[in-house]
């Protein structure tokens with residue numbers, strides 16, 4: 001088995017089997033869903049290898065995940081995006097049926113995806129510009145200290161002194177951007193949308209950025225200038241272009257609760273569910289959405305739709321939408337044995353998280369086998385009797401189980417605490433057996 005860490009470096013190395021192996025580190029079971037998303041991701045890479053004309057013809061095969069709440073649908077998609085360093089957005093389809101929703105607002109999905117992409121690209125570029133930003137900031141700082149006409153020798157001497165920290169505390173007057181300008185939205189348009197024109201950007205470009213001279217200590221000036229120089233480079237058109245391209249080519253949109261918009265709304269009131277499906281359709285089929293960063297094509301964005309489909313069935317969706325979600329995967333409800341594995345086998349399992357947190361207080365937590373069995377059983381039983389919220393139940397159960405220990409840990413002596421079946425029983429059994437109590441506490 002390859003070490004999954006080794007291949008994160010390049011998407012070319014992300015073969016389906018490696019993707020599944022990487023997902024296995026965090027998600028228990030759900031083999032079919034993992035395989036489906038792995039193939040979808042690999043297909044992106046395959047498409048990139050094609051000649052340009054054929055490449056444009058190949059659109060992603062979107063996925064419909066069917067499964068009860070809390071069984072790993074979002075987690076699989078989110079982990080996949082992380083692995084691929086792809087911009088990811090999760091949104092509930094029902095959001096668009098709410099009162100106050102105006103048609104076409106679904107475009108906000110793409111706008112938000114682009115913002116996320118910008119964040120990712122900016123983050124990855126930050127390290128790259130650090131050096132250049134510092135060099136430019138140093139030039140400006142030396143200009144401010146000795147004037148542009150100073151001899152090269154003087155400049156060099158001052159550079160060295162700034163870098164040594166010898167100038168700390170000394171006042172300097174620098175010309176910096178005036179942050180007084182305010183971006184503004186156009187009344188009647190959703191915030192952040194392009195409208196027909198973006199006055200803020202237009203005025204900024206036409207008049208150049210306003211600057212003003214400010215006096216401050218050298219170290220403060222240094223920080224400000226480095227930030228300014230970084231921002232200049234990071235906010236460049238190039239970054240935006242790459243971010244838009246990244247969203248277009250690698251973006252993943254997770255559309256939750258699609259089953260809830262599957263049946264058309266006969267009672268009227270809020271926007272009809274069928275209306276929302278119709279609005280979503282062009283995004284999934286491929287359209288161009290105007291954003292303040294320019295037009296964004298949605299043709300190659302991967303959509304993963306998801307829902308429990310207890311009442312409505314995928315066949316209740318608009319036929320066009322069904323056709324755009326050709327890959328169907330069913331995720332199973334989690335068993336007690338799955339819960340047991342989730343508690344211990346996943347990389348950042350809850351038991352590891354709690355043990356690490358309490359470790360900072362000098363408390364060593366040790367979970368025994370029968371303790372873990374009891375936690376899994378109680379979580380499963382409460383799901384069964386009260387409401388099935390899937391693996392999320394483990395979080396509420398663990399929190400209640402360790403409530404006292406968490407409270408006392410900071411005041412306690414360094415010690416080892418064993419969480420065995422008897423301890424779990426004492427802490428939880430009474431609550432778990434009482435349906436009313438469980439509803440509120442677990």
Ligand SMILES: Nc1ncnc2c1ncn2[C@@H]1O[C@H](COP(=O)(O)OP(=O)(O)OP(=O)(O)O)[C@@H](O)[C@H]1O
Pocket residue numbers: 026027028029030068069070071072073074075076256257306307334342346390391392
């Ligand atoms: N198979 C699993 N293995 C490990 N952890 C899981 C699994 N399923 C769910 N979890 C954990 O449970 C929580 C909820 O899971 P997730 O967000 O994936 O639910 P979901 O299936 O998308 O449900 P919903 O449709 O309600 O959003 C997450 O913290 C996740 O880590």
